Amino acid sequence: MTVPAQRMRAQRLSHPATDVVDLFASVFALQAQDVPAVRLAARARGVRSLDGPLVRTWAMRGTLHLLHEDDLWVVNLLGPTFIAAGRRRRDQLGLTDELCERALPALREVLTEPVDRAELVRRLAEVGIALDPKSQAPAHLLAFAAHSGVLCRGLDDTYRLLRVECEPRGVDELWRRYRRAYGPATRHDFAAWSGLPKRQLGDLPEVADAPAEPTGAVRVLGHFDTYLLGYRDRSAVLDPEHAPLVQTGGGVLTPYVVVDGQVVAVWRRDGGHFAVRPFGERPDIADEVADLGRFLHVDARLTWV
Template sequence: MTSLAARMRAQRLSHPASDATDLLASIFALQAQDVPAARLAARARGVRSLDGPLVRTWAMRGTLHLLHRDDLWVVQLLGPTFIAAGRRRREQLGLTDELCARALPALREVLTEPVDRAELVRRLAEVGVVLDPGSQAPAHLLAFAANSGVLCRGLDDTYRLLRVDCEPRGVDELWRRYRRAYGPATPDDFAAWSGLPKRQLEDLPEVAASPTRPAEPATPTGVVRMLGHFDTYLLGYRDRSAALAPEHAPLVQTGGGFLTPHVVVDGRVVAVWRRDGALFTVRPFDDRAERPDVAEEVADLGRFLDVDARLTWQ
């Protein structure tokens, strides 16, 4: 099997998942700071609804991800790293260790129902944890609480209490799950994906991709997928050149971790796309090459987004 065919299969882009639980069992997590983008990522993998025992919280790279509840051990594993990394910024915002320590039981006291950030800040002030709502202090305190396993964030952007009661697991288990979801991949790719410092990754075992997956032909199969912002297919790697030619990377990687929606054919990124209402505009990288056959994908996006989809080319 070619490396790109293996990656497409690992990411469930060439054999769709049956539901969100099945999907996360394979790919471990969906990047989810942008909920519409997370839904598009699930759609490209055959999942129409993000239902089930799912939790949206801060995980890899200190970024919001959608996880299965059984995988919340990753918060226990990664949380201390991101808490330590954010300490200096918290102190600059007046979030001392003493205040943060008081805030955790206060959050458990006041977070009796899902609420938005403004309401949560108001409730914290009532119990003596006063934050400037116009500053970055609330965001950093709530990220600290999430990395401490106290709260999470719903798909509706409200905050709610979280209980992490999984058995603790180590870096080797996260490495195994990463390789299953993103292999073939390297420890450098894993460091970029996880956000863990390299000193914690020096003794990673070589873990092969799951042997339970059926074999796949090495020849191209013509799989076409239209992927959205922040899709995990590219975000999972430090070196993306196997799937995205360096000369085309600036059209997709526009800075700040932002990925322009892109078209993947047999694992290679061949175009970018945008949506304006019901109109989907595709811009191929190579005007001389045959246009990618995106008609079925555009039609499926139209059904998913409940619009009368139309395709145009740029």
């Protein structure tokens, strides 16, 4: 039994999910600020379609995630933390607390259908909430509204109203779901993944991690895949010597290849051309690249660099 094998199993990378409900019951959420990337993450876990009871909204770390609608309780749990963290920047942009509070009922009034940001800003101006569309103010106001549980953002990048009808749950429940999706992991990893300050974590309950053995699973993962984003300390699966090739800064990861839980290469794509740079011996990834090509509807060609 190894930590990488346990994490691969927890993330459904070695034991693929049967559908979106099965997947999100296990992994809780997938990072989703980039729609093609979240589709790649689902494919690597056995799911080729994101049709289903899923919602794309701001959650952990204040970033866009895809969640099952039954897990929207996390918005009410984490929202106040990120609303407080963003207050200074909102003030700099002229988004006072009074304006933001007025904006919430205004958004409920004008979001009669899914619309893009430009149209939403236009509609808000018509009801007295004027924003400079060329500034960062619209983005920060809409993030405030999302953290307040008022709206979300579809996979087509349109905004629509959100209704959070889940029973409230606490940090202990989020910790349990995190450990199911990422275990073995530490409270420091949990703080980094959730974005919660350590002072809010309290005494977290003991959680047993499911056993797992290596299966030989090979997965080609994208630049926002949660397999690495779920941890502060990634050294159990990513050799620090190779970390600079993957962790290039700005919260973006270079797309990478995992074999039995270990990151063994990075890759890039140009059309149907997949160029892979291994850290050591070349991994046997031909079948995985071919499947990725089928998923992307391209004639996949694998080369080594």
